[in-house]
Amino acid sequence: MKILTAAQLAEADKVTLEKQDITSEELMERAGTLVFNEIHKRLQGAPIPIKIFCGIGNNGGDGLVVARHLIQHGYEVRTFIVNYSDKRSEDFLSNYEKLKEITNDWPELIKSKNGFPEIHTGDFVIDALFGIGLNRAVEGWPADLINLINTSQAFVLSIDMPSGLAPDQVFKDGAVIKAGYTLSFQSPKLSFYLPDTMEYVGDLQVIDIALDREYLGKVDSNIFLIGKEEAQSLYRSRKINSHKGDYGKVLIIGGSYGKIGSVILASRAAMRSGTGLCTVYIPECGYDALQISIPEVMVLTDQNSKMITKFPSDFDADVFCFGMGAGTNEATANALGEFLETQKKPVVIDADGINILSKNKSLLKKMPENSVITPHPGELKRLIGEWKDDFDKLDKVKALSKKFKLIIVVKGAHTFIVNNEEVYINSSGNPGMATAGSGDVLSGVITSFIGQNYSSLAATILAVYLHGSSGTLVSDQLGYESLLAGDIADNIGRAVQQLFNRNPEPEQKN
Numbered sequence: 345m346k347i348l349t350a351a352q353l354a355e356a357d358k359v360t361l362e363k364q365d366i367t368s369e370e371l372m373e374r375a376g377t378l379v380f381n382e383i384h385k386r387l388q389g390a391p392i393p394i395k396i397f398c399g400i401g402n403n404g405g406d407g408l409v410v411a412r413h414l415i416q417h418g419y420e421v422r423t424f425i426v427n428y429s430d431k432r433s434e435d436f437l438s439n440y441e442k443l444k445e446i447t448n449d450w451p452e453l454i455k456s457k458n459g460f461p462e463i464h465t466g467d468f469v470i471d472a473l474f475g476i477g478l479n480r481a482v483e484g485w486p487a488d489l490i491n492l493i494n495t496s497q498a499f500v501l502s503i504d505m506p507s508g509l510a511p512d513q514v515f516k517d518g519a520v521i522k523a524g525y526t527l528s529f530q531s532p533k534l535s536f537y538l539p540d541t542m543e544y545v546g547d548l549q550v551i552d553i554a555l556d557r558e559y560l561g562k563v564d565s566n567i568f569l570i571g572k573e574e575a576q577s578l579y580r581s582r583k584i585n586s587h588k589g590d591y592g593k594v595l596i597i598g599g600s601y602g603k604i605g606s607v608i609l610a611s612r613a614a615m616r617s618g619t620g621l622c623t624v625y626i627p628e629c630g631y632d633a634l635q636i637s638i639p640e641v642m643v644l645t646d647q648n649s650k651m652i653t654k655f656p657s658d659f660d661a662d663v664f665c666f667g668m669g670a671g672t673n674e675a676t677a678n679a680l681g682e683f684l685e686t687q688k689k690p691v692v693i694d695a696d697g698i699n700i701l702s703k704n705k706s707l708l709k710k711m712p713e714n715s716v717i718t719p720h721p722g723e724l725k726r727l728i729g730e731w732k733d734d735f736d737k738l739d740k741v742k743a744l745s746k747k748f749k750l751i752i753v754v755k756g757a758h759t760f761i762v763n764n765e766e767v768y769i770n771s772s773g774n775p776g777m778a779t780a781g782s783g784d785v786l787s788g789v790i791t792s793f794i795g796q797n798y799s800s801l802a803a804t805i806l807a808v809y810l811h812g813s814s815g816t817l818v819s820d821q822l823g824y825e826s827l828l829a830g831d832i833a834d835n836i837g838r839a840v841q842q843l844f845n846r847n848p849e850p851e852q853k854n
């Protein structure tokens with residue numbers, strides 16, 4: 345699904361008014377009515393005190409439409425106009441008049457802190473203060489109101505955006521509503537997925553307000569949300585008439601004394617993701633552990649017993665993966681540099697491999713095109729330095745991706761996959777996956793799919809999605825706390841089944 349910017353959404357509104365030959369007030373009525381329907385579906389007429397806080401722009405106008413419908417359906421509603429300026433939008437004004445026509449309980453005007461109502465724990469608060477039109481941080485008494493709402497412990501539902509949040513930028517030090525639920529119009533917004541701002545959104549539901557389909561189809565977006573449908577479309581079935589040679593030969597290089605488990609996890613994940621032949625290259629100390637834990641994997645050892653000092657020079661693999669548990673010893677870094685000199689096939693670099701790249705930036709130039717790096721936030725900071733905010737981080741990651749033609753997987757609660765200017769945001773996964781080794785598993789899955797001849801980008805997107813949905817399958821059974829990284833590896837196949845609600849049909853070999 346495309347994620348649109350505030351400017352694109354405003355353009356979509358404009359085109360919709362022309363094409364559907366409707367007024368902006370009619371569009372607001374449509375949007376507000378859909379919000380009302382969702383609320384009504386949940387409250388079912390319950391006598392809960394509802395407090396609606398409306399700004400004076402179109403987001404406030406939506407709030408007034410919702411207020412009118414709620415009142416007409418017998419709900420106990422108090423409507424507040426948060427009058428932070430006198431520049432009321434036209435559609436706000438017409439809905440203000442319409443509301444006054446149907447009730448004697450006119451909206452209450454708030455012009456300063458003195459006008460704040462009491463907000464109680466059991467209240468249902470609807471936040472219609474600001475939407476995508478916000479152009480600066482919310483400060484002063486409107487910020488105090490937001491803080492009052494946030495500390496009230498009332499349930500808060502935000503219309504379109506939690507007020508104070510902007511879709512495509514962050515305002516430093518402004519107040520932001522912490523919503524329990526956000527009903528957003530037409531497209532999710534980028535800030536809903538970024539680590540610094542995602543917590544304001546609560547549960548998210550995107551409402552289709554029937555903006556012009558043609559515009560939405562054609563609009564050029566670089567940001568995509570990856571869900572089940574997208575993963576399904578990337579997945580390629582196995583062929584009936586096939587053999588292990590058809591499913592890739594991968595070499596995973598990593599580990600050091602005490603960290604051989606990381607390579608076990610990565611290779612297990614590669615095998616569980618369909619790899620035909622998996623070999624690992626590890627320091628000698630890990631030989632027994634590896635052979636015993638995963639007999640399906642072949643093992644080569646470095647001459648050094650505790651760390652990698654040389655890569656196998658003439659090993660013929662479709663894809664290489666390096667870094668988990670490898671340490672950042674000089675000998676290991678030199679070995680990577682030497683290997684990259686001649687390497688043409690894509691490599692997947694994770695963990696200490698990324699730390700080595702950060703310390704030896706000249707190695708980045710040697711990375712084969714379409715290679716993948718998978719930093720978690722700590723590794724990313726070592727690689728690109730500090731960032732001002734999430735948007736700045738994204739710009740820096742895009743620049744790095746473009747400069748070295750790399751696919752960069754920025755791991756987190758919502759993992760971002762950056763390929764040049766394009767950003768793919770993963771929607772699967774859960775906090776149970778915040779556990780040692782789950783990143784090693786992800787590298788194994790990505791490597792496996794590249795080996796199976798997916799493009800590096802398709803392999804990475806599919807792997808990140810399936811890794812997350814496997815994590816969810818496991819935590820649904822075991823709970824978040826008991827999830828082990830190895831469980832994510834073991835359930836990748838079930839995550840594939842879940843894409844199709846059964847085993848995907850194999851294809852005939854051509």
Ligand SMILES: NC(=O)C1=CN([C@@H]2O[C@H](COP(=O)(O)OP(=O)(O)OC[C@H]3O[C@@H](n4cnc5c(N)ncnc54)[C@H](O)[C@@H]3O)[C@@H](O)[C@H]2O)[C@@H](O)CC1
Binds near residue numbers: 482505
């Ligand atoms: N345009 C349309 O056709 C539709 C718009 N809709 C609603 O319209 C919203 C956008 O409305 P608007 O563009 O009127 O903007 P908003 O209602 O989001 O609010 C912005 C208003 O607040 C002012 N403002 C911005 N930052 C401020 C700050 N920090 N402190 C004080 N005032 C500030 C702006 O000057 C403007 O007047 C959407 O989020 C959505 O809720 C919906 O009705 C659906 C259809």
Ligand SMILES: Nc1ncnc2c1ncn2[C@@H]1O[C@H](COP(=O)(O)OP(=O)(O)O)[C@@H](O)[C@H]1O
Binds near residue numbers: 758773782
């Ligand atoms: N809260 C979360 N929600 C969803 N996924 C998560 C969450 N926390 C971690 N993950 C996923 O788990 C993996 C953790 O990777 P990483 O930090 O490298 O772990 P390790 O270094 O222990 O292997 C990433 O793929 C990340 O996206």
Ligand SMILES: [K+]
Binds near residue numbers: 505
């Ligand atoms: K809002």
